[in-house]
Amino acid sequence: MLKLALFLAIISILAGAFGFYGVSDAFATFAKMFALICAILFVVTLVIGLVAVRDTTA
Numbered sequence: 001m002l003k004l005a006l007f008l009a010i011i012s013i014l015a016g017a018f019g020f021y022g023v024s025d026a027f028a029t030f031a032k033m034f035a036l037i038c039a040i041l042f043v044v045t046l047v048i049g050l051v052a053v054r055d056t057t058a
Contacts, residue, residue, distance in 0.1 A: 005034035 012027035 002035075002038045005031050005038055008034060 008027050008031035012024045012031055015021075015027060016024035
């Protein structure tokens, strides 16, 4: 999913460079949304992993 966010960010930068402002804004919005989802999933996975390790070592 992070690869998809980076792909959309690159497309938005290229579209902005060529002057397609509507396309650039749309892809930038999608890229931000996917990056936020990736960050949330990372934090949730990190917390679950820390709790699981703490339970097995106690």
